[in-house]
Amino acid sequence: MSLDSEYSEQENIDNKLCIKEESTYPFSNKISYKECKNNVTKRSFNYLIIKEGVYPVNSEFPSKKQKTNNSMPSKIKRSPQHYKIPYNYIVETTWGRAIKKRTVRCEIDYNKDTHIYQFQIKYGSDFQQVVSSNISPTTVAKIYEQALNPNTKATISGHIAPPLFSVIPINNIVFDELHVFLRITDRLWALVIAEIKEHDLFNDLTRKVIVDEMQRLKVSFYFWENKDSKTWEYTSLVGDDKEIVIKSFNLQLLFRSSRANLIRKLWDDFYELYCSMKNKTTDPIQLKKQALDWLLLFLTPSQGNPNDLNFTQGLYLPNQITSYMHVLVYHGWELLKKHQRWGLRAFSCSAVEKKNHNQVSAFFRKTLKNGGNLLKRKPAIQEIIEFENRTLYFTCNPLKEPNSVKKLRIKRKTSKGFIRVY
Structure with a gap:
């Protein structure tokens, strides 16, 4: 495994996400949530609690697959000991600014006869437009995003926003x-x-x-x-x-x-x-x-x-x-599953990381860091490349040992001891 020097601990500290929540609930039904980095707010949400909801008693979830209102197959629900879900729950959420400002109303209903939850998101003028699902809140959120952006096609689950590097198709991206x-x-x-x-x-x-x-x-x-x-x-x-x-x-x-x-x-x-x-x-x-x-x-x-x-x-x-x-x-x-023929290790960047480590070492130990004689000054990157070229050349083309004069030293024993003869 190669050395990893991409991020320093100081960078991790500087970029640490700080979450701030302001609330006096239940004295006030308003909650403010902010995510900040370096004291700069990256995104914020304002919640207005209309009904906090109650938990169903001894609720049981069906194990068979069922059809939802939007003709999507229902998945098996997680058992209630993992996640407790309230019903008769209504909360308005607001985020964004100016023309990008949005407000939606999220509601959760529960059918006591079928033990099935109904998750709804209401939006638009006076919340007249509605999307719903009985699978999960995540599912109805995806349906809501698709309703706002009908031309968005996600080939990988969870991919909604356009890729940062449009030159590389999203299907060709593999993590390291x-x-x-x-x-x-x-x-x-x-x-x-x-x-x-x-x-x-x-x-x-x-x-x-x-x-x-x-x-x-x-x-x-x-x-x-x-x-x-x-x-x-x-x-x-x-x-x-x-x-x-x-x-x-x-x-x-x-x-x-x-x-x-x-x-x-x-x-x-x-x-x-x-x-x-x-x-x-x-x-x-x-x-x-x-x-x-x-x-x-x-x-x-x-x-x-x-x-x-x-x-x-x-x-x-x-x-x-x-x-x-x-x-x-x-x-x-x-x-x-997609790359099982080669495995994910085939896409490992460990060799690149090793290369990066060697380059950093060469910069600090084997270059003048863009300094030196003004008339003979070379960029550090040029010195690094020249050093690598010399190393590769002599690795592939080892030089013969040059002929050198060898001196012989002979010890001769005499009556007075040993003397050296050259």
């Missing part, structure tokens, strides 16, 4: 399995550190425990305090080290046994999922199920009252899911 592993591993490790900080346990003792465990694993890892920001930063691990940590780090040193076992299972299942993704003999449908199971484990909800002794803490929240997780879970199996 190496970066999926690296970026998700970064997230899992960052969540562990964040949880320690949340419990105010990120102290010298904890940092020493982590560093000692890394040394046991023979991984170079250190903490240091940034003098400017007064925040603690840590070593950005390379690919091989990340694999060692995700497989062998002893979480029992940081968490109580039950918590450590839950996080360890999440890490182990992710590594198994990653290995299955790399194996071209893996059944895509099985990979899909494996990925969804891992996502459900990642989103394990808490159970009970936090103030009770029998409270069981869950894992993580939906807003902590990254784009790489989404791609792995919902599109990994599709790409494996």
